[in-house]
Amino acid sequence: MALNPPLLVGPDRHGKRVAVVDGRIAAAAPEGARVLACPDDEIAAGNVCAHTHLYSGLARYGLPPVVPAPENFLHILERVWWRLDRALDADTLRLAAEDYVARALLAGTTALVDHHESPNFIEGSLAVLADVCERLGMRSLLCYGATERNDGADEARRGLAECRKVPTSPLVRGLVGLHASFTVGDDTLREAGALARELGTVVHVHVAEDIADVDDARGRGYAGPLERLVALDALPAGSILAHGVHLRRDQVEAVGRADCWLVQNPRSNEGNRVGYAVNLKFGDKVALGTDGWNGDMAEEQGALTRLAALHGDDCAAPRLAAGRRLMAERFAAAAEPLTEGALGDLVVRENGRIRHVVVDGRLVVEDGRLTGADMAAITAAAESGARRLFERMRDF
Numbered sequence: 001m002a003l004n005p006p007l008l009v010g011p012d013r014h015g016k017r018v019a020v021v022d023g024r025i026a027a028a029a030p031e032g033a034r035v036l037a038c039p040d041d042e043i044a045a046g047n048v049c050a051h052t053h054l055y056s057g058l059a060r061y062g063l064p065p066v067v068p069a070p071e072n073f074l075h076i077l078e079r080v081w082w083r084l085d086r087a088l089d090a091d092t093l094r095l096a097a098e099d100y101v102a103r104a105l106l107a108g109t110t111a112l113v114d115h116h117e118s119p120n121f122i123e124g125s126l127a128v129l130a131d132v133c134e135r136l137g138m139r140s141l142l143c144y145g146a147t148e149r150n151d152g153a154d155e156a157r158r159g160l161a162e163c164r165k166v167p168t169s170p171l172v173r174g175l176v177g178l179h180a181s182f183t184v185g186d187d188t189l190r191e192a193g194a195l196a197r198e199l200g201t202v203v204h205v206h207v208a209e210d211i212a213d214v215d216d217a218r219g220r221g222y223a224g225p226l227e228r229l230v231a232l233d234a235l236p237a238g239s240i241l242a243h244g245v246h247l248r249r250d251q252v253e254a255v256g257r258a259d260c261w262l263v264q265n266p267r268s269n270e271g272n273r274v275g276y277a278v279n280l281k282f283g284d285k286v287a288l289g290t291d292g293w294n295g296d297m298a299e300e301q302g303a304l305t306r307l308a309a310l311h312g313d314d315c316a317a318p319r320l321a322a323g324r325r326l327m328a329e330r331f332a333a334a335a336e337p338l339t340e341g342a343l344g345d346l347v348v349r350e351n352g353r354i355r356h357v358v359v360d361g362r363l364v365v366e367d368g369r370l371t372g373a374d375m376a377a378i379t380a381a382a383e384s385g386a387r388r389l390f391e392r393m394r395d396f
């Protein structure tokens with residue numbers, strides 16, 4: 001894949017200049033590099049959404065009402081998301097991902113960590129997501145969340161096999177996904193850990209999002225889902241654990257000792273009424289995700305600030321910075337954004353509004369508009385795709 005040509009951004013209103021060469025921040029740009037002037041604006045690091053679900057991108061167009069209304073977290077999964085994911089095909093998945101990625105880029109999110117499931121369209125699903133990210137210019141970590149909840153161990157094997165097929169590029173890398181401890185057997189957990197080690201990557205899994213996950217692991221003889229994942233060797237260093245709402249302080253600290261990441265998803269946790277992840281304040285590798293809510297990280301941070309204050313949590317501030325470190329780790333780049341050797345991902349803000357977005361040295365949003373696609377066309381296609389998807393959901 002061809003590298004993006006050199007780009008020099010700035011000077012901004014603080015006199016800051018940032019050069020991007022071969023996708024990385026460089027000390028200087030070569031002669032003849034494209035210059036993106038922004039004398040009245042401000043250069044800043046892009047945001048990272050450290051856990052999301054691109055497959056839910058059409059939900060914003062009005063999910064049909066759920067009857068009977070969900071009374072708990074498992075009902076929400078069974079009556080909404082596990083019906084929607086079974087109804088997805090290649091076309092609706094592509095439309096969902098395009099809509100989600102486009103809006104996230106326009107909001108200044110330059111990278112995301114996706115967790116994908118489409119049980120009736122497993123093979124080829126990650127290629128659809130990778131293609132959308134490549135075309136629109138979103139840095140991403142992709143995986144299929146292996147599960148046994150529909151078709152047992154065979155379904156899990158197909159999910160893990162799909163994780164092998166992520167088309168790696170300067171913009172896209174693969175992870176090994178597991179849905180959650182409570183929907184997989186021991187063999188699947190062992191295989192996921194082994195596959196991640198074989199591929200030189202890490203595992204991405206929901207952990208202790210709801211008390212049901214904890215109860216399930218206890219019923220299998222473990223202290224909790226974290227202990228089960230560790231006992232079955234499913235968490236290589238650097239693995240990404242979404243939620244951790246029901247982890248105790250000592251468990252959060254154990255995740256840190258295992259050198260793994262936790263991802264807090266405050267809007268989703270509030271919406272699903274699973275609780276506030278109060279003990280994540282005891283972790284130092286805790287990033288921020290949206291769990292399928294829109295990819296505007298300023299909105300997610302606003303929700304975190306509000307909920308943290310409500311719960312007396314004064315440690316929730318560094319989450320966005322942690323997400324950038326997570327992404328730098330997976331792409332083997334310098335951890336400090338906008339310094340030499342860091343990922344070539346940045347935004348230019350005009351009075352706080354996102355004006356330009358650069359990912360891997362490519363200008364993907366210019367003057368508030370996507371360069372790789374037309375937002376109005378994406379919206380129109382997504383609206384009609386959503387109608388087809390919601391119709392299909394009735395059959396699942």
Ligand SMILES: [Zn+2]
Nearest residue numbers: 115206242291
């Ligand atoms: Zn999730």
